[in-house]
Amino acid sequence: MTDPAAGSKPQRSRPDKTMSMREAIAAHVTDGATVALEGFTHLIPTAAGHEIIRQGRSDLTIARMTADVVTDQLIAGDCVRRLISSFVGNSTAGSLGELRRRIESGELRFEEYSHHGMICRYLAGAQRLPFYPLRSYAGSDIPSVNPDIRKVTSPYPASDGGAEQIYVVPPLNPDVTIVQAQRADRFGNAQIWGLTGIQAEAVYAAQRAIVVVEEIVADEVVRSDPNRTAIPAHAVDAVVECPGGAHPAFVQGYYDRDGEFYREWSRISGDPERLRDWLDEWVRGTEDHHEYLAKLGTQHWDLLAAGEAWSEPVNYGRRL
Template sequence: MADLLSLSEAVQRFVHDGDTVALEGFTHLIPTAASHELIRQNKRDLTLVRMTPDLVYDLLIGAGCAKKLIFSWGGNPGVGSLHRLRDAVEKGWPQPLEIEEHSHADLANAYVAGASGLPFAVLRAYAGSDLPTVNPMLKSVTCPFTGEVLAAVPSVRPDVTVIHAQKADRKGNVLLWGILGVQKEAALAAKRCIVTVEEVVDDLNAPMNACVLPTWAISAVCEVPGGAHPSYAHGYYERDNRFYQAWDPIARDRDSFNAWVDEYVRGTRDYAEFRHKLAHANAGEAN
């Protein structure tokens, strides 16, 4: 059953050094606020899992929180590379980063297998691909019924999954709508699950076919308005394209990255203070 906690309390209680942590959300509902809190609490030696590492994992890698990345695509969407990810892989700064690369299809199926309590996922994939030559975790199995050789990938079972959603009720049931990635599967595959939401309400008023995660699948619900910025939250706010563009020069240089993190993440008490400080800085630039 989900507890209604502050994000700080939830991260302190449920995320431990050395954990495998999945921060999932596709295009929108990306749990940015949670990535900040992991940095504030100086979590270390994390194995990070995400289908599409973008700014949230560039932050965590550059801040020295990660030892390994399991992923299926990485970049600053619409802009270019993730410079902190590249620096860690190519030059070991701020520390070496092990990477395990998958396709979208196999990582999505690995989450499904984890949510189903299965040891691995099977899919028809990788014919003609050289990805299995660089990822020894990709194996093959022979179908006992047809004799067909298929690809197999270990299930993903995070210690902690963190997602962002639009609403939760006071019992801890969570409602998501709009474009969904693998949030549901990642939540159900995890030992513990933290959900940040735009608001906590008395009644979800869930429309037909909406995704509702039940309270029994969630460890903590944290009310964090704006917690997906700079991605968007469908029905609440739009994508901040300017932030994605501004991130490129910030993250490109080690000193500018450290200065930004020290001021806006480590230098703020919580995500509300971060948003206030960022808005004030943007207003100053506009003037």
């Protein structure tokens, strides 16, 4: 620390927020909580979902724009009471067997929005607004199945001078948001490239946030490329290094999507007994995600290797 008497301000120490996945889930995910799991197409926090199952969390409300394989697994693990989502499915590969069974049986409460409706809920939550207006529900039947999608009268006159009715959605403020990113420093400054999704807004909307990354890098790496910092440290409560943590989804620049797994999942989740056996073997029967990947095998993992496509560096400039 610099001596204040020397004429420079003392540097405040910043907390190291690194935790193991087990520690982060134990500290921040409690029974009955509302948990947002966000990441669009890539950067899906699968390993975090598996740890929630291992720790036996229950009665959760899960918010996820694209409820997919990890959502199906959490439901099958008896962790979920309510689901808030838009798209639901095993992308390009089929259905989510357990999710469908529980919705049809009435065991799972499902609150449906459009993608844009979910985005607006996170935006309202992040900005601490009472609601967020959107036009895209005009002509849709989604409001008929979701009473929380409502209409208000605009305080401003329409172009024809009349009073305009517009749809609004309520804010979404999760107890904890869990997102995936490519890298972060030990303080939680998380950097993302490729599809960025709604991760930053979901983090700001939440009371607490866990960021799972492929690697924790030196402070200098993050400072050298600040525009990639999608989520700043002050919004993060825990940062977890978990290589391969998005599998079977992909992480841009690190590994590819496991299409074989997605195709097989439709068959696994379509059979309740086979699904229970899979969870017992691959999730509850593994100590952590490292053991899960070891069980998957290096040969299988090598097939998912991503080729190189480097971005050109930029000159941020500095005072001479």
